[in-house]
Amino acid sequence: MKPNDSNYHGQKANKAYFSVSQYKDFMKCEAMAMAKIRGEYKQPMTRALLVGSFVDAYFEGTLKQFMDEHPEIFTKKEALRAEFKKANEIIARVKRDELFMKFMSGEKQKILTAEMFGVKWKIKIDSYCEGVCIADLKVVRNFKSIPFWRYDIQGAVYQEITRINTGTRLPFYLAAATKEKVTDFDIFQIPQDTLDFALSEVSGNIERYAAVKSGEVEPAPCGECDYCKSIKSAGIRSYNELGGI
Numbered sequence: 001m002k003p004n005d006s007n008y009h010g011q012k013a014n015k016a017y018f019s020v021s022q023y024k025d026f027m028k029c030e031a032m033a034m035a036k037i038r039g040e041y042k043q044p045m046t047r048a049l050l051v052g053s054f055v056d057a058y059f060e061g062t063l064k065q066f067m068d069e070h071p072e073i074f075t076k077k078e079a080l081r082a083e084f085k086k087a088n089e090i091i092a093r094v095k096r097d098e099l100f101m102k103f104m105s106g107e108k109q110k111i112l113t114a115e116m117f118g119v120k121w122k123i124k125i126d127s128y129c130e131g132v133c134i135a136d137l138k139v140v141r142n143f144k145s146i147p148f149w150r151y152d153i154q155g156a157v158y159q160e161i162t163r164i165n166t167g168t169r170l171p172f173y174l175a176a177a178t179k180e181k182v183t184d185f186d187i188f189q190i191p192q193d194t195l196d197f198a199l200s201e202v203s204g205n206i207e208r209y210a211a212v213k214s215g216e217v218e219p220a221p222c223g224e225c226d227y228c229k230s231i232k233s234a235g236i237r238s239y240n241e242l243g244g245i
């Protein structure tokens with residue numbers, strides 16, 4: 001199968017291909033990643049997560065469809081909920097900025113696939129300027145929260161999959177805008193040595209994740225995530241484990 005706009009996030013595509021978000025799932029918890037792949041576990045979609053998708057949909061020109069598919073973004077009186085009014089404000093703000101819009105002017109939601117480190121990958125680029133750069137739009141709480149999300153891994157994989165497809169290594173940028181009361185926004189380039197380091201980390205981990213995904217190796221549960229809690233059985237533990245005073 002070949003991922004396209006309609007099946008990109010589907011179970012078949014997730015079984016056949018690694019994606020950056022699936023790779024990050026394996027980093028967090030192999031048992032949870034496998035439960036997602038089997039279709040037994042779905043991460044709850046929070047309104048905070050939907051805000052990013054709302055802004056993505058705007059730039060892709062599919063906001064009307066997005067609104068039809070997500071009635072939860074409206075109140076009972078059919079007004080946009082506060083988070084999405086804020087999203088509209090963010091869109092209006094960045095639209096007034098020439099540089100920001102230049103980075104968002106590439107081909108939207110461009111899907112590419114390639115084999116890398118012995119496994120098949122799929123990526124979806126927010127804004128792909130052929131021969132020039134790769135940009136990903138991020139709506140974040142504030143700039144300080146950006147490193148937490150490990151966008152260096154995304155940049156490294158996107159850059160390498162694009163290079164395998166086209167022969168050209170393109171710089172990777174985050175077009176970031178904040179949900180702060182007054183929106184801040186800038187274009188962050190992830191330096192090449194940071195991307196190189198992240199890619200070497202992926203190459204070191206992927207063999208095990210691929211072995212888990214194919215069923216050769218048992219997935220290790222982290223024991224702490226929501227999925228692990230949802231399938232656990234009670235145990236007897238020492239009160240003193242909890243630390244306390």
Ligand SMILES: [Zn+2]
Pocket residue numbers: 028029030031032221222223224225226227228
């Ligand atoms: Zn877990």
